[in-house]
Amino acid sequence: MxxxxxxxxxxxxxxxxxxxxxxxxxxxxxxxxxxGLVQVxxxxxxxxxxxxxxxxxxxxNLLQLTPEERSRGVxxxxxxxxGVALAYGAQHLxxxxxxxxxxxxxxxxxxxxTRWGATVLRHGAAWDDANxxxxxxxxxxxxxxxxxxxxxGTIEGQGTLxxxxxxxxxxxxxxxxxxxGGGLLAGVAAAIKESRPEVxxxxxxxxxxxxxxxxxxxxxxxxxxGLATIAETLAPxxxxxxxxxxxxxxxxxxxxxxxxxxxxxxxxxxxxxxxxVEPAGAASIAAMTAFPEKISGSRCPVALICGGNANAESxxxxxxxx
Numbered sequence: 001m002x003x004x005x006x007x008x009x010x011x012x013x014x015x016x017x018x019x020x021x022x023x024x025x026x027x028x029x030x031x032x033x034x035x036g037l038v039q040v041x042x043x044x045x046x047x048x049x050x051x052x053x054x055x056x057x058x059x060x061n062l063l064q065l066t067p068e069e070r071s072r073g074v075x076x077x078x079x080x081x082x083g084v085a086l087a088y089g090a091q092h093l094x095x096x097x098x099x100x101x102x103x104x105x106x107x108x109x110x111x112x113x114t115r116w117g118a119t120v121l122r123h124g125a126a127w128d129d130a131n132x133x134x135x136x137x138x139x140x141x142x143x144x145x146x147x148x149x150x151x152x153g154t155i156e157g158q159g160t161l162x163x164x165x166x167x168x169x170x171x172x173x174x175x176x177x178x179x180x181g182g183g184l185l186a187g188v189a190a191a192i193k194e195s196r197p198e199v200x201x202x203x204x205x206x207x208x209x210x211x212x213x214x215x216x217x218x219x220x221x222x223x224x225x226g227l228a229t230i231a232e233t234l235a236p237x238x239x240x241x242x243x244x245x246x247x248x249x250x251x252x253x254x255x256x257x258x259x260x261x262x263x264x265x266x267x268x269x270x271x272x273x274x275x276x277v278e279p280a281g282a283a284s285i286a287a288m289t290a291f292p293e294k295i296s297g298s299r300c301p302v303a304l305i306c307g308g309n310a311n312a313e314s315x316x317x318x319x320x321x322x
Contacts, residue, residue, distance in 0.1 A: 046308025182243025
């Protein structure tokens with residue numbers, strides 16, 4: 001089975017969503033390394049509308065709905081950021097929206113979704129549980145279900161970020177990307193590798209939620225028995241057959257980082273760069289720091305800062321490593 005997406009689809013998605021999303025800024029910063037100083041580049045998708053890259057996939061899906069589908073509304077399940085993006089996009093396009101979150105969702109996550117007018121419902125201990133409920137409800141009430149990562153429209157939208165990265169960093173030779181369900185990794189890796197196959201794509205997962213790593217090692221989908229990480233937006237119990245296929249085809253390797261390493265990277269981004277991000281947003285930098293050999297000899301290493309939906313007042317007291 002193949003899930004191949006032609007590169008022209010990513011370009012079409014980019015034109016479609018261009019009026020609704022930002023071309024996010026980049027931040028070059030010298031970093032100490034065993035070979036001396038290396039100029040690391042950060043792509044700040046934490047400054048995207050809705051606070052994360054998720055707006056790209058959301059708008060690509062919503063803008064292709066028929067008028068009848070728009071009138072019936074949309075429904076989804078989210079670990080947080082996809083729900084925020086869907087609520088944001090739906091409000092801007094005048095579409096009713098329902099977002100299922102797991103029972104573990106923080107009050108801050110819930111508030112970020114409801115501020116854009118979406119109805120929030122909570123179900124289950126993890127994204128997977130909330131997702132099953134959302135799919136069930138979409139069948140019953142006729143609302144269009146918008147998958148957080150396992151949908152062609154979602155992956156095409158996230159792939160627009162890959163095209164943007166190629167423009168931002170013509171010399172990019174290695175890219176670090178955080179993995180939740182794998183939709184971001186799938187879209188970005190495909191868009192980049194189809195044009196520049198020599199660019200190394202490195203995925204990053206929490207030690208306590210290695211859903212992609214486990215499936216890659218097994219060569220098939222594996223559902224984790226449990227999760228233990230502060231990075232709730234990187235914590236489905238299982239990726240999808242589609243995103244696993246993209247990882248197998250385009251991704252060079254996947255690294256695991258601890259909660260402590262993500263918190264340290266969050267502090268670094270705040271202190272050194274004035275960027276407040278969630279644990280998922282710091283995962284790529286945590287991997288660069290934990291595995292410096294991965295950028296040894298690199299001319300242009302890039303870390304994708306995927307999201308910044310964090311509570312400024314309590315971020316470092318709330319995120320206590322598990």
